[in-house]
Amino acid sequence: MPVVVNLDVMLARRKIRSRELAARIGITEQNVSLLKSGKVKGIRFETLGKICEILHCQPGDILEYRPDADDGDGSYLKLVGTGS
DSSP states (O other): OOEEEOHHHHHHHHTOOHHHHHHHHTOOHHHHHHHHHTOOSOOOHHHHHHHHHHHTOOHHHHEEEOTTOOOSSSOSOOOOOOOO
16 A cells, blocks of 8 residues: 655645754654655654644645555555554
8 A cells, every 4th residue: 555755745834854853753863854755664653643743734744645656666654553
């Protein structure tokens, strides 16, 4: 199920830098960069919730389902739960 990450778009709309977002949600800048590029296999709901809180948006503003987006290179996101 190909899911495209639009985090870079939301950061630009809210005029927030990746560095600031990383600091506020407690993850590394590298992980924010990986999220922005869509090169992650999953995201915790807790992390997604913090991102939405800071960017004042909904998960659907960040994640978008595109059936034709999976080009076979693995650069899509598979959602995972928090495990709790």
